[in-house]
Amino acid sequence: xxxxxxxxxxxxxxxxxxxxxxxxxxxxxxxxxxxxxxxxxxxxxxxxxxxxxxxxxxxxxxxxxxxxxxxxxxxxxxxxxxxxxxxxxxxxxxxxxxxxxxxxxxxxxxxxxxxxxxxxxxxxxxxxxxxxxxxxxxxxxxxxxxxxxxxxxxxxxxxxxxxxxxxxxxxxxxxxxxxxxxxxxxxxxxxxxxxxxxxxxxxxxxxxxxxxxxxxxxxxxxxxxxxxxxxxxxxxxxxxxxxxxxxxxxxxxxxxxxxxxxxxxxxxxxxxxxxxxxxxxxxxxxxxxxxxxxxxxxxxxxxxxxxxxxxxxxxxxxxxxxxxxxxxxxxxxxxxxxxxxxxxxxxxxxxxxxxxxxxxxxxxxxxxxxxxxxx
Numbered sequence: 001x002x003x004x005x006x007x008x009x010x011x012x013x014x015x016x017x018x019x020x021x022x023x024x025x026x027x028x029x030x031x032x033x034x035x036x037x038x039x040x041x042x043x044x045x046x047x048x049x050x051x052x053x054x055x056x057x058x059x060x061x062x063x064x065x066x067x068x069x070x071x072x073x074x075x076x077x078x079x080x081x082x083x084x085x086x087x088x089x090x091x092x093x094x095x096x097x098x099x100x101x102x103x104x105x106x107x108x109x110x111x112x113x114x115x116x117x118x119x120x121x122x123x124x125x126x127x128x129x130x131x132x133x134x135x136x137x138x139x140x141x142x143x144x145x146x147x148x149x150x151x152x153x154x155x156x157x158x159x160x161x162x163x164x165x166x167x168x169x170x171x172x173x174x175x176x177x178x179x180x181x182x183x184x185x186x187x188x189x190x191x192x193x194x195x196x197x198x199x200x201x202x203x204x205x206x207x208x209x210x211x212x213x214x215x216x217x218x219x220x221x222x223x224x225x226x227x228x229x230x231x232x233x234x235x236x237x238x239x240x241x242x243x244x245x246x247x248x249x250x251x252x253x254x255x256x257x258x259x260x261x262x263x264x265x266x267x268x269x270x271x272x273x274x275x276x277x278x279x280x281x282x283x284x285x286x287x288x289x290x291x292x293x294x295x296x297x298x299x300x301x302x303x304x305x306x307x308x309x310x311x312x313x314x315x316x317x318x319x320x321x322x323x324x325x326x327x328x329x330x331x332x333x334x335x336x337x338x339x340x341x342x343x344x345x346x347x348x349x350x351x352x353x354x355x356x357x358x359x360x361x362x363x364x365x366x367x368x369x370x371x372x373x374x375x
Contacts, residue, residue: 001057003106005114006047009035015056016047019087023128026085027267028077032234032242034061037076040227046073046114048107057089064115070342073115073335079218080227082146082272082311083328084122085132094131108335116339117346122146122312122328138329143353144312147322151271151305155298161323170287171294177286182252186295188244195232198245202261205277219275228263239303240267243274248292250282260288262296269306271296293321 006012013031020030027033038045043063050058062073075084095103111118122142125135132138152158159167178184189195203219210217219225228243235241248260259282263274273296278289297308310318312328332347334340 001050001052001103001106003048003050003110005110006049007045009038009045009047009061012047012049012056012059016059016087019056019059019089022088022090023268024085024090024130025087026081026083026127027240027242027265027270027272028081028084029059029061029075029087030242030267033231034076036227036230036234036242038063040223040230042223043076048111050103050106055089057092059087060120061087062115062118070117070338071115072117072119073111074119074121080224080274081122082274082309083124083127083326084120085124085127086120086134088133090130092133094133094135097136100136104333107333112335116334116336117342118331118333118335119346120331120333123331124326124328134331135329137331137333140330140332140347140350142312142328142330143350144328145314146312146326146328147310147314147318148324148326149297149308149310149322150324151269151297151301151308153301155294155301158297158301162321170290174286174288174291174294177283178250178288178291181250181254181283184251184291185249186292186299187247187249187258190237192233195235195245196229198247198258198261199228199232199263201247201258202245202263202275202277205261205279206275209277209280241265246292246296248288248295254282257282259283259286260292262292264296266305269304270309271300271305271307272309273311290317293317297321 009016009031016031019025020027035045037043041063046062046064048058048060048062049056061076063076065072065074075081075086093099107118120134123132123134123138125132125138149158150161152161189198203225206219207217231243232245235243242265244264244266246262246264247258250257250259258279260276260278262276265272265274276289276292300308310322330350332343332350334343
């Protein structure tokens with residue numbers, strides 16, 4: 001295998017889109033996702049390419065982050081990626097020890113001039129039944145688990161996997177409470193203007209909610225908002241899309257008011273919830289966020305999806321929906337002498353972060369300190 005670095009995405013777009021379409025590769029490494037991130041952050045694209053017999057069998061889109069004097073190469077999207085894989089061909093083998101050493105030597109040789117450390121985070125040991133080619137290197141467990149609900153052919157069958165009686169009763173109660181106010185619609189505008197309006201509303205709702213809880217707003221930076229707006233622009237009609245906004249819209253007394261917003265991505269049968277927000281000033285007893293999840297999951301069943309992924313983060317509302325849990329891992333690969341010296345320290349810091357997240361009281365304190373810190 002030979003490696004090189006490409007700095008113009010258009011030069012590898014055809015190979016990239018071909019690899020990104022394979023079930024084993026995450027939607028977060030798609031061409032549109034990475035290009036939207038680079039553009040929003042005004043970053044120079046950096047793509048590691050691996051080839052065999054002149055054929056592209058591996059791509060790693062990257063960005064360089066400077067941390068305390070270290071150059072860290074990571075996957076575009078950072079904390080907004082729920083599941084990463086990199087891009088590998090269907091016939092890319094799981095390397096044995098000798099092949100893995102050759103692969104690592106090739107990565108170091110071409111990337112050492114750009115970065116000191118390669119950080120690949122939130123990697124599953126397997127995806128769509130295919131083992132990850134780099135799983136031998138997955139020594140650090142990521143602090144967050146991700147949670148999923150398998151989707152069956154109908155909503156009734158899907159709900160039967162859960163506490164079906166309680167779930168259906170709550171759904172009927174939520175509907176009755178909103179019907180008493182005049183009713184509601186599951187709103188998913190087909191035009192770009194409507195999608196962008198919902199996205200801006202999400203940013204406002206999320207900001208107000210997080211401020212009320214004393215938590216930091218990771219969606220506040222302008223470049224993050226540009227990124228998601230760009231994704232919305234790249235979501236043309238079709239079964240797969242990087243971002244599509246859904247909402248719960250009221251009728252009657254609160255005609256046109258939006259009380260919940262959700263953002264979904266889809267690749268093949270995999271639907272992934274990127275974010276959600278609620279306006280808790282209206283009808284909070286109707287649990288509009290939970291009702292919107294029901295409607296989005298029901299639509300996903302109708303459209304033939306096979307899994308609804310709630311993404312990273314272990315929260316009670318996710319647990320109430322999900323029957324599957326995925327452990328993901330981080331890889332820290334030194335690329336330079338400086339990186340080799342820093343790698344043990346960074347690995348320890350990542351394990352400490354996991355320990356803090358597993359302690360609810362300590363994690364709450366850290367979150368509040370982050371919220372109080374200046375941006």
